[in-house]
Amino acid sequence: MSTPVAVPNTLLLFGALLLLGLIGAALANRSGxxxxxxxxxFVGFLAGPSVLGLVSPTMLGEARVFVDIALGLILFQLGLLLDVRAFFSERRTWLTALLECLLTFAGVFAALRGLKVEPLHAALAAAVAVSSSPAVLLMVARELKASGVVTELSMRLVAFNNVAAFLLYTAILPFVHLEQQAGWLTSLSGPLLQLAGxxxxxxxxxxxxVRLSRWLLPPEGGDAFVLVVAMVLISLGLAKSLPVSPLLVLLTLGLAARNIDSPEHLRSVQFGRGGELFFLILFVFAGANLHLDHLSQAILPVLAFVLARAAAKWLACFLVLRGHGLATLPSATTGLTLxxxxxxxxxxxxxxxxxxxxFAAPLSAIVLGAVAVLETVGPISTEWALKRAGEVPAEAQLRH
Structure with a gap:
């Protein structure tokens, strides 16, 4: 009688995957x-269902809570970075954001319609294309210790992009409801209630x-990390139990906390080493969730989406920033961080x-295929742009 082969449990695989993620990050950094x-x-992709299958779809589902927490913390931090009054007082900033979003939507929509993608699918995909990944920008900037005009402007643009993408997507959803034979009341009220809620x-x-930070933390300042994590967890739990968007709730949480009369030590909260764990979880499992079959299902629309989106973001940023007096190099690199x-x-x-x-199947094939490409080339593009903009210290340059 043969002895059954022992199957590693989920905790063992989870820990091993995080360790391999650290090794992958170290090797990438040492490559220069x-x-x-x-x-x-890349480590997550190799271990995921598309390649070695060490991480099963079940395990990805079990890890979803950690990924949600990581993304929630990142969206909250991104919201904290955007001072709404300062944003709209700087003509160069808001004009760049507006043109970049509009040109991205129009460019991706036109590219997909040129390939005979259905109008509603093309419009929804174009709305999604407006969004950018705050996690990649924050992590790369933190890893490189980048600072300067391009870094700060990119953070503001990414925050605006995600809000604009949600608003555009919400504006198109009523037409989807109508096509699926939903009534007018459902078609109009559902998206609006989700947005308002x-x-x-x-x-x-x-x-x-803000009230808790004033009560629990000393007046001279204190570490707000634990308080922020607790509120992010509460926000996620509440959002998942209500007909609202967890992503928009967390982004709004950060934006509102930054723009109401909040203490300085809350506005400048740093996630430190604890935050690095959440970043690691997010990117390793993002790699495990990449599926090559999404690319194969819609290769031409995916390529059109990626190229039109990148070109629109770069062109809009370059034209507006250069036209408003920013030097050629930072004007040419800002769009690459998006x-x-x-x-x-x-x-x-x-x-x-x-x-x-x-209805969503063709849309998913295009968007998730594009995510597979953009999450692969995006970090490289962002690092290259920040270096070329001259916003990375010499010691960080040597490590990369």
Whole structure:
């Protein structure tokens, strides 16, 4: 009688995957050409269902809570970086953001329609294309210790992109409901209630967070990390129990906390070593979730999506920034930091899949195929852009 082969349990695989992610990041950094994120994503991809199958779909589902926490912390931090009054007081910034979003939507929509993609699918994909990955930008900038005009401007643009993508997607959803024979009331009220509910929940929780920070933390300042993590967890749990978007709730939480009268030590909260763990989880499991079959299902629309999106973002940033007096090099590199795309894009598509699985299938193939490409080349593009802009210290340059 043969002895059954022992199957490693989920905790063992989870720990091993994180360790391999650290090794992948270290090897990427030592190459001198790749950011650590690329190594994390590549390790996750190799271990995922598309290649070695060490990480099963079941395990990916079990790890979803950690990925949600990581993405929630990143969206919250991104919201903290955007001072709304300062944003709209700088003509160069808001004009760049507006033109970049409009040109991206129009460019991707035109490219997909040119390939005979259905109008609603093309419009939804174009709305998704407006979003950018805050996780990649934050992680690369942190890893390189980048600072300067391009870094700060890119952070603001990414925050605006994700809000704009959600608004555009929400504006198109009523037409999807109507095509699927939903009534006018459902078609109009559903998306609007989700949008309004997300903003209200996020804003309300931000007021609670500010009050708690004043009560629990010393007046001279203190470490708000544990408090922020607790509020992010509460926000995620509440958002998942209500008909609202967890992504928009967390982004609103950060935006509201930054723009109401909040303490300085809350605005400048640093995630430190604890935050690095969440980044590691996010990117390793993002790699494991990449599927080559999405590329094969819609190779031409995926390529059109990727190229049109990158060209539109780069062109819009270059034209506006150069026209408003920014030097040629930072004007030419800012758009390249917006290439990565992941969290918001996946979340928007999944919301449509939940409502209408058959309708969402072609949309998912295009968007998730594009995510596979953009999460691979995006970190490289972002690192190269920040280096070329001259915003990376010499010691960080030597490590990469």
């Amino acid at each position: 050409r790749l950011p650590g994120i690329t190594g994390m994503i 997300s903003v209200l929940v996020g804003t309300g929780l931000a007021f609670v967070l 290439v990565p795309m992941a969290g918001m894009a996946i979340g928007l598509v999944q919301s449509t899949e939940t409502l209408y699985p058959e």
